[in-house]
Amino acid sequence: MLNPNEPIQRTAARRQLHTFVVYAEDKPGVLSRITSLFRRRAYNIDSLTAGHTDVPGVSRLTVVTESDDAEARLIEANLYKLVNVLRVEDLTHVSAMKRDLALIKVRCNADARPQVMQMIEVFRARIIDVAPESLVLEITGTGDKIDGLLEILQPFGIIEMVRTGGVAMTRGSEATTVHPHFVHALVPQTGN
Amino acid sequence: MKRTGAQLIWEVVTREGVDTVFGYPGGAILPAYDALVEYKNLHHVLTRHEQGASHAADGYARATGKVGVAVATSGPGATNLVTGIATANMDSSPIVCITGQVGSTVIGKDAFQECDITGITQPITKHNYLVTRAEDIVGVLREAFYVARSGRPGPVLVDITKDAQNQEVDFEWGDSPIRLPGYRPDLSALPEEYDRALKLLSEAKRPLFLAGQGIIMSGAEEELRKLAEAAHVPVALTLLGLGGLPTTHPANLGMMGMHGEAWVNTAIQEADLLIALGMRFDDRVTGDLATYAQNAKKIHVDIDPAEIDKNVKVDVGIVGDLRAVLTTFNERLKPQKRDAWSEYIEKSRGEAEQHDILKAAEPGGLYAAHVIDELRKLTGDNAIIVTDVGQHQMWEAQYYAHNQPRTLITSGGLGTMGFALPAAIGAKMGCPDKEVWVIAGDGGFQMTACELQTCAQENLDLNIIVINNGYLGMVRQWQEMFYDKRYSETPISSPDFVKLAEAHGLTGARVETLGDVPGAVAASQAHKGTSLTDFRVVAEDAVYPMVPTGKALDQMVRRPRKTPAIRQDT
Ligand SMILES: Cc1ncc(C[n+]2csc(CCOP(=O)(O)OP(=O)(O)O)c2C)c(N)n1
Ligand SMILES: [Mg+2]
Numbered sequence: 001m002l003n004p005n006e007p008i009q010r011t012a013a014r015r016q017l018h019t020f021v022v023y024a025e026d027k028p029g030v031l032s033r034i035t036s037l038f039r040r041r042a043y044n045i046d047s048l049t050a051g052h053t054d055v056p057g058v059s060r061l062t063v064v065t066e067s068d069d070a071e072a073r074l075i076e077a078n079l080y081k082l083v084n085v086l087r088v089e090d091l092t093h094v095s096a097m098k099r100d101l102a103l104i105k106v107r108c109n110a111d112a113r114p115q116v117m118q119m120i121e122v123f124r125a126r127i128i129d130v131a132p133e134s135l136v137l138e139i140t141g142t143g144d145k146i147d148g149l150l151e152i153l154q155p156f157g158i159i160e161m162v163r164t165g166g167v168a169m170t171r172g173s174e175a176t177t178v179h180p181h182f183v184h185a186l187v188p189q190t191g192n
Numbered sequence: 193m194k195r196t197g198a199q200l201i202w203e204v205v206t207r208e209g210v211d212t213v214f215g216y217p218g219g220a221i222l223p224a225y226d227a228l229v230e231y232k233n234l235h236h237v238l239t240r241h242e243q244g245a246s247h248a249a250d251g252y253a254r255a256t257g258k259v260g261v262a263v264a265t266s267g268p269g270a271t272n273l274v275t276g277i278a279t280a281n282m283d284s285s286p287i288v289c290i291t292g293q294v295g296s297t298v299i300g301k302d303a304f305q306e307c308d309i310t311g312i313t314q315p316i317t318k319h320n321y322l323v324t325r326a327e328d329i330v331g332v333l334r335e336a337f338y339v340a341r342s343g344r345p346g347p348v349l350v351d352i353t354k355d356a357q358n359q360e361v362d363f364e365w366g367d368s369p370i371r372l373p374g375y376r377p378d379l380s381a382l383p384e385e386y387d388r389a390l391k392l393l394s395e396a397k398r399p400l401f402l403a404g405q406g407i408i409m410s411g412a413e414e415e416l417r418k419l420a421e422a423a424h425v426p427v428a429l430t431l432l433g434l435g436g437l438p439t440t441h442p443a444n445l446g447m448m449g450m451h452g453e454a455w456v457n458t459a460i461q462e463a464d465l466l467i468a469l470g471m472r473f474d475d476r477v478t479g480d481l482a483t484y485a486q487n488a489k490k491i492h493v494d495i496d497p498a499e500i501d502k503n504v505k506v507d508v509g510i511v512g513d514l515r516a517v518l519t520t521f522n523e524r525l526k527p528q529k530r531d532a533w534s535e536y537i538e539k540s541r542g543e544a545e546q547h548d549i550l551k552a553a554e555p556g557g558l559y560a561a562h563v564i565d566e567l568r569k570l571t572g573d574n575a576i577i578v579t580d581v582g583q584h585q586m587w588e589a590q591y592y593a594h595n596q597p598r599t600l601i602t603s604g605g606l607g608t609m610g611f612a613l614p615a616a617i618g619a620k621m622g623c624p625d626k627e628v629w630v631i632a633g634d635g636g637f638q639m640t641a642c643e644l645q646t647c648a649q650e651n652l653d654l655n656i657i658v659i660n661n662g663y664l665g666m667v668r669q670w671q672e673m674f675y676d677k678r679y680s681e682t683p684i685s686s687p688d689f690v691k692l693a694e695a696h697g698l699t700g701a702r703v704e705t706l707g708d709v710p711g712a713v714a715a716s717q718a719h720k721g722t723s724l725t726d727f728r729v730v731a732e733d734a735v736y737p738m739v740p741t742g743k744a745l746d747q748m749v750r751r752p753r754k755t756p757a758i759r760q761d762t
Contacts, residue, residue: 032311
């Protein structure tokens with residue numbers, strides 16, 4: 001998380017994919033506040049996923065963006081400026097699992113089917129629908145792995161596909177970040 | 193106790209210590225205006241345009257340090273606030289805007305005067321809310337005030353549906369919790385950061401403080417003065433930082449940046465350490481970033497972590513409230529002397545005076561500098577000067593001497609023409625005992641001149657100076673310098689400002705010669721009630737020095753020395 005107490009790290013301006021886990025209050029417009037921040041500060045979004053957490057009222061988002069470390073720090077600091085954002089964790093430099101899910105509808109008749117099934121075995125993809133001229137595959141994995149499968153399916157003809165975008169979690173027994181329970185922030189009393 | 197949502201709005205506003213609000217009624221905010229009648233201790237100023245209301249709230253906030261409040265109806269009322277909100281956002285001014293919204297059951301149906309104002313203002317507010325239930329009004333408004341004024345201040349908009357204003361609910365002040373679990377306005381730095389900063393400072397031979405509005409917002413003026421004296425470090429100020437250290441203080445070098453003093457910009461380029469205090473390295477302050485202060489190590493102190501390393505990469509970043517940070521600096525600092533460095537700067541300051549129009553033996557006409565210099569002489573340290581945007585704004589910054597904080601109110605970040613008059617109305621309402629002066633250009637004044645009638649209705653005592661050069665002067669200057677003098681749409685006509693003032697029931701005067709300036713300024717000052725003085729100044733003067741965009745800070749265009757003779761008497 002953002003720690004103003006940590007000296008700012010000077011690292012090479014190498015651009016790479018940064019994965020942020022963002023906890024936010026589940027309030028109307030929160031998603032739009034976050035995307036609007038990326039838009040107006042000209043940060044790019046590679047993918048963004050959002051969903052509920054085990055804590056009622058708290059959403060968890062995963063934002064993948066291509067940036068260098070200095071920009072990533074600014075993205076984190078700017079996310080914290082959104083009043084509804086509870087916690088931000090940049091998982092780029094920690095040991096974490098990153099997964100993406102894709103559904104792929106590929107052109108495939110009975111003749112081609114054994115060949116496709118053999119190849120997808122290697123990728124541990126599953127067939128979830130079979131039609132005379134097509135298959136629908138489901139695959140989870142890193143973005144690279146899904147890209148790899150797509151490449152080998154390309155010659156058969158991809159009719160349609162959908163990807164969720166990345167989600168991520170740190171390894172080990174620790175939570176990815178401090179559990180963002182709703183706490184009552186200390187607010188000075190005014191009025192009478 | 194039963195209360196309507198409309199009443200609850202004013203319950204919160206008055207309990208937050210607000211005595212004046214600025215606004216304009218309409219359909220969706222009618223219930224709130226109806227309830228307002230009962231709140232006799234709350235004064236409502238009816239501006240003539242909602243933009244005026246948001247600027248007035250901003251001026252009130254900047255003059256007093258309290259939260260300013262603007263009120264408007266849905267749709268066009270709300271969209272008219274937008275320029276004022278963006279202005280407040282860029283300059284971190286704490287305002288709360290309360291807008292009426294159509295009934296919650298017709299939201300999304302394109303109802304009459306429906307407008308998604310929370311969507312529109314999302315990128316230009318610190319935070320905003322849509323309230324559809326009366327029971328949420330108190331909690332949300334209290335949050336709004338708290339968010340607006342805490343941490344790095346900024347505008348907050350609260351959009352309240354008409355049905356929420358009409359609903360009756362049980363009201364107990366203590367029952368409305370503020371829940372801001374993600375909001376962290378109070379970050380602070382570790383001792384190690386101070387160690388690194390103090391070490392850099394003690395090693396520096398040519399250090400400079402770059403002080404911005406943060407000094408004034410956190411009330412750190414005294415700490416800055418002590419620090420500058422003990423560390424023997426000169427202080428350069430940003431436009432919004434003027435007043436953060438008295439102009440008369442020997443350590444105060446003056447303003448930096450595009451129209452900053454030549455010796456300040458040169459000193460920045462030659463410094464070996466810059467210590468930025470509550471400023472954000474705006475492009476108008478740095479010039480070309482690739483050539484900016486290349487020899488200097490940099491320390492940046494700001495309350496907003498997202499400012500550190502944004503424009504200028506720094507060696508030490510300290511996040512925290514400036515007053516606390518500077519207090520720590522003062523406690524830990526060992527006094528030092530840096531005579532060679534101060535003498536060097538003083539020498540270049542002396543040389544630069546040759547370019548000063550005030551020192552010209554025969555200036556050859558009435559210049560804005562003469563008017564502002566006279567104003568400086570006749571006003572005390574506590575007068576508040578509210579400027580518009582353009583050449584006159586820069587001349588004010590160069591020639592007026594701000595010796596107290598919150599005595600300059602100007603739109604810095606957004607550069608909003610039309611800001612001055614409504615913001616001055618807000619400043620005067622907030623500080624009725626202070627003398628308030630407007631300095632506006634002939635162009636910008638016409639953008640919000642309708643607010644003259646607000647001055648009349650409120651019986652305000654404002655002093656308005658129009659620097660009338662017949663041009664959108666600042667744009668004309670750019671056309672002169674960078675577009676081959678093709679004055680495309682910059683000559684601008686004006687109404688007879690004297691008659692305009694009189695038509696509003698106010699007093700007006702016109703000044704065309706240098707000799708009439710002192711009398712006119714004194715007359716305006718003596719007059720009880722709003723007076724407008726139209727100063728006809730040299731039409732094609734330019735603001736010097738000027739760092740052209742994309743140029744290094746020390747590559748300044750200087751005032752041509754047409755009149756080399758220097759007056760000896762000043
Ligand atoms: C609302 C708005 N529109 C346009 C501009 C661009 N602009 C900046 S300075 C300026 C000229 C201002 O002219 P005037 O008010 O006469 O002041 P002067 O520069 O002549 O002192 C203009 C058009 C602006 N800053 N704000
Ligand atoms: Mg003009």
